[in-house]
Amino acid sequence: LSKAKRAKSAPLAILLETKATPYQDRGRNTFDAILVVAGELLAENGFEQLTTNKIAERAGLSPPALYRYFPNKYAILNEMAGRLMDLQDEAVFAWIEAGGMHASTLDETIEKIFASQMQANQITRDYPGGVSVMRAIRAIPLLHDTRLSSRDRVAEQLFLHLRCRSSRGSDEELRIAIRVSIELMYAAIEMVVGEPGPDDDKITHEACVMIALYFERFR
Amino acid sequence: LSKAKRAKSAPLAILLETKATPYQDRGRNTFDAILVVAGELLAENGFEQLTTNKIAERAGLSPPALYRYFPNKYAILNEMAGRLMDLQDEAVFAWIEAGGMHASTLDETIEKIFASQMQANQITRDYPGGVSVMRAIRAIPLLHDTRLSSRDRVAEQLFLHLRCRSSRGSDEELRIAIRVSIELMYAAIEMVVGEPGPDDDKITHEACVMIALYFERFR
DNA sequence: TGTACATCAGTGAACGCGCGTTCACTGATGTAC
């Protein structure tokens, strides 16, 4: 019994990488459709109800088609998460390049951070199942690294740009300040995109005020 | 086929309430053991790997024993979440009663908030699967209400106490400020308890600095 | 203090279902000549 069991439970490690990469348009469409549909289903029912069979069905595919590209459902979620985080991160990097961090007054700082945060909100709204993806990768230990490496990448860029401008505080203090701020911004995104309401922009704005006020300390 | 299917899929709504409440010590121990074990398994593998059979097995029970108290695994998680949130909330209420919100200087404000936040961290650390419970209820649509009603309950108390002391800003602005602050505090808990590191107390402290600085605006 | 009985608590064994996944195959697309 034990032998048979061990022989069957082959996948000791769950792989998160995609398998085949599509070469033709048809394949690319399928690949993308899988991610979109998975996002929709995730938003509707949460991760534990997300199944490969349901994804395939709604995408108009037979189950094996999905396995051409993804080894399992964790890999699908991981790909969704990676793409969403990349979009969010690239927006921040572009914002830095465009001088988002050059502000002379407090009000200007607030408004610049606000512009960036509004953009992050919109990216998340537009992404299929965006906020559900963010929540799912927090809740699934297997996917923590994807989230943390994205956060750390952004944190490092912000650190490099802030260190030059900061006169007070050690590097360590600055790093902590940045980490806390990024987590606040994630929380703000999850708040307004996850439970939409009439005050969304105000909520976003106040989160930015908090961050801007706080970073006055490092000037 | 369709008829048979409909007849079988009886539970149209998933109930979240507990079933029997134990009357004897033996039953109470079992009830508690289920919650503890569920928390451990949740922390180890995440919610989608959490199954009633595994919970029963690790708790030293046969599967039907669990169904005496809980109608399904969502109810178990809901009970865990409710208890953790109650502990967190009651600590905040006690802190308010003990004068946590009476501070004359900024530094005193920071230190008082810090004391409360450190307590919340410890409560979450001590609770089996604490941080995993917090993450899971975010990720499972069915359980969102439990989290939000706890948050709103705390928000309302803070609002009532802050409104008296606040001279500037409308009620609406104050409510938004409180909501954002509470979400930041949740994020801070998840950060330090979920990814423990040497800087935990500093991270906690800086989150409190952010909140204290921000609320200076309402004085 | 001891026994009978009601109720509480938990078990052994099994169920049907849908899940993740695979196999051997067919159909679609692009390319060389």
Place this chain on the structure above:
DNA sequence: TGTACATCAGTGAACGCGCGTTCACTGATGTAC
């Protein structure tokens, strides 16, 4: 421009497993007299 062929993309049908859950039952606990 047309055909042969290699490769890419997707299918039909099925599998074994473990999941959630239930049934009819046994054993433990407390209580009335």
